[in-house]
Amino acid sequence: MKFAIVVYTSPSSSQAATTAYHFVRTLLKEGHDIYRLFFFADGVENANRLTVAPQDEVNLPQQWHELIRNNELDSVACVSSAIKRGVLNVQEAERHEIDAHSLHDSTEIAGLGQLVDAAINADRLVQFG
Numbered sequence: 001m002k003f004a005i006v007v008y009t010s011p012s013s014s015q016a017a018t019t020a021y022h023f024v025r026t027l028l029k030e031g032h033d034i035y036r037l038f039f040f041a042d043g044v045e046n047a048n049r050l051t052v053a054p055q056d057e058v059n060l061p062q063q064w065h066e067l068i069r070n071n072e073l074d075s076v077a078c079v080s081s082a083i084k085r086g087v088l089n090v091q092e093a094e095r096h097e098i099d100a101h102s103l104h105d106s107t108e109i110a111g112l113g114q115l116v117d118a119a120i121n122a123d124r125l126v127q128f129g
Helices: 016-029 041-047 060-071 079-084 090-095 113-121
Strands: 002-007 033-039 075-078 108-110 124-128
Touching (some): 002 016, 002 041, 002 113, 016 033, 016 060, 033 041, 033 060, 033 113, 041 075, 079 108
Parallel strands (some): 002 124, 075 108
């Protein structure tokens, strides 16, 4: 079965982002396909490469990054949500004249059309948050 996953919450605001991460890992282990991960609203913080977790806590954005990279998943952060929260790729940082980017390179910035495409092409759309 082909899944699209939408994450609405940041790693620090609720358990939903962690639950989504474990859900995706389980789906992959069981042989399902992930059509697309879509980070929306505060969920874009899950793709922030500048997140630093205390030593006794899990760095969920780093875990997402590794899961996405290792499984070659299609991962998208909503452009308007990301810009509002300072989660920028290289191009957006340059466009806004900011000297650093903060988006993990495993995730791209795109619009809501990518979410619509995921909803159309996946067998199931599951939302967290």
